Amino acid sequence: MTDHASEPTPPPHGLPAPAPAGASALPDGTYDGTVVLVTGGGTGLGKAIAAEFARLGADLVIASRKEERLKAARDELAGLGGRVTSVPCDIRDPDRVAEVFDAAQEAYGLPDVLVNNAAANFPVPAEDMSPNAWRSVVDITLSGTFFMTREFGRRHLAAGTPGSVISIGASYAWTGGPGFAHSAAAKAGVKSLVESLAVEWGPYGIQVNGLVPGLMPHEDMTADIRGNLDRATPAQEHASGDRQRELSSRQPALRVGAPRELGWAAAFLASPYARFITGHTLVVDGANWQRRGLVSPEVVTVREQMGRGPFEG
Numbered sequence: 060m061t062d063h064a065s066e067p068t069p070p071p072h073g074l075p076a077p078a079p080a081g082a083s084a085l086p087d088g089t090y091d092g093t094v095v096l097v098t099g100g101g102t103g104l105g106k107a108i109a110a111e112f113a114r115l116g117a118d119l120v121i122a123s124r125k126e127e128r129l130k131a132a133r134d135e136l137a138g139l140g141g142r143v144t145s146v147p148c149d150i151r152d153p154d155r156v157a158e159v160f161d162a163a164q165e166a167y168g169l170p171d172v173l174v175n176n177a178a179a180n181f182p183v184p185a186e187d188m189s190p191n192a193w194r195s196v197v198d199i200t201l202s203g204t205f206f207m208t209r210e211f212g213r214r215h216l217a218a219g220t221p222g223s224v225i226s227i228g229a230s231y232a233w234t235g236g237p238g239f240a241h242s243a244a245a246k247a248g249v250k251s252l253v254e255s256l257a258v259e260w261g262p263y264g265i266q267v268n269g270l271v272p273g274l275m276p277h278e279d280m281t282a283d284i285r286g287n288l289d290r291a292t293p294a295q296e297h298a299s300g301d302r303q304r305e306l307s308s309r310q311p312a313l314r315v316g317a318p319r320e321l322g323w324a325a326a327f328l329a330s331p332y333a334r335f336i337t338g339h340t341l342v343v344d345g346a347n348w349q350r351r352g353l354v355s356p357e358v359v360t361v362r363e364q365m366g367r368g369p370f371e372g
């Protein structure tokens with residue numbers, strides 16, 4: 060019998076690194092002749108998702124509020140493959156949403172794939188959250204996602220054509236998100252929409268799935284979200300540029316995710332190789348959301364974590 064106790068244990072090394080940028084598991088040209096609409100496609104994870112579709116031949120439509128960002132991303136994405144157009148839009152406004160689809164149809168045709176990536180979020184203790192702060196996050200994240208999805212569904216039902224919707228979620232849709240009550244509630248709504256609409260629209264050939272990123276730092280992160288990461292890591296780590304290493308040490312994968320890993324998952328979910336997958340939300344986070352310790356850590360209130368004093372009413 061082997062005495063395992065006497066064998067030295069190799070140090071943990073985490074999950075392997077992803078394939079290099081520019082690689083793809085899907086055949087070249089998988090999205091040739093296909094139109095993909097990505098909300099929030101001008102920044103961060105939305106841009107990374109759009110890039111993977113573009114590499115596989117898709118024509119892209121990216122939509123969000125800020126025209127300058129969209130233009131910069133459009134130029135970047137245009138170098139990857141298909142054509143790219145951008146349409147300024149606040150997804151909270153159903154009329155503007157309809158105009159995005161009109162513009163997309165005029166440019167390339169009715170989008171075959173919709174990626175609901177745009178969302179809003181900032182950490183705030185629930186007792187400090189103003190009604191407008193709540194509404195802003197819930198309206199963008201949940202209502203905006205619904206308005207986009209409804210418009211996509213209506214147009215495909217009218218045309219009798221199939222389609223695929225991917226809505227970007229967050230793992231606190233299952234767990235709750237202390238300090239992010241508005242966003243967690245909205246993302247729980249998004250997950251529920253995925254499940255409802257997959258059944259409603261399956262008979263019409265429309266797939267509806269969710270896709271959840273883990274910690275995937277990128278240069279476009281808002282100051283609010285970046286500030287939250289700063290709280291999670293010691294100040295000297297930011298100064299020395301070692302924050303990435305510090306963040307990695309807090310993940311079961313012993314590394315953070317690369318945005319392209321989310322892009323690859325999106326490209327798979329909307330592809331011909333995933334036609335029987337619908338109503339599902341796929342989590343791409345190296346199992347971080349399932350993490351539990353043998354011993355529970357000490358409770359620290361959200362106010363304390365954010366360095367806030369007592370509630371002042």
Ligand SMILES: CCCCC/C=C/C(=O)SCCNC(=O)CCNC(=O)[C@H](O)C(C)(C)COP(=O)(O)OP(=O)(O)OC[C@H]1O[C@@H](n2cnc3c(N)ncnc32)[C@H](O)[C@@H]1OP(=O)(O)O
Pocket residue numbers: 178179180181182183188189190191192193195196229239242281283284287288
């Ligand atoms: C680390 C864990 C992450 C968990 C996973 C999820 C991640 C993400 O979702 S990351 C995506 C983050 N990206 C964004 O949020 C991009 C878009 N966001 C924004 O543009 C702003 O953050 C926005 C939502 C505040 C902008 O919406 P807009 O309607 O233009 O907002 P206003 O500036 O008018 O503000 C509305 C309302 O919200 C209050 N508010 C804004 N920031 C904060 C804050 N940091 N803390 C508390 N309250 C905030 C603002 O004061 C307004 O309320 P009133 O003052 O009562 O009018």
Ligand SMILES: NC(=O)C1=CN([C@@H]2O[C@H](COP(=O)(O)OP(=O)(O)OC[C@H]3O[C@@H](n4cnc5c(N)ncnc54)[C@H](OP(=O)(O)O)[C@@H]3O)[C@@H](O)[C@H]2O)C=CC1
Pocket residue numbers: 098099100101102103104105122123124125126128148149150151175176177178179180199203227228229230271272273274275276279280281
């Ligand atoms: N980064 C992370 O660690 C995680 C991210 N997520 C989710 O991933 C997705 C992408 O996040 P990430 O790339 O990090 O965030 P970003 O802040 O980079 O992207 C958010 C995008 O949404 C757009 N947007 C915001 N409000 C509106 C609006 N009212 N109408 C239209 N577009 C809007 C923004 O563009 P503009 O300002 O031009 O309108 C921006 O392009 C989101 O759904 C987020 O909730 C989930 C878990 C973790």
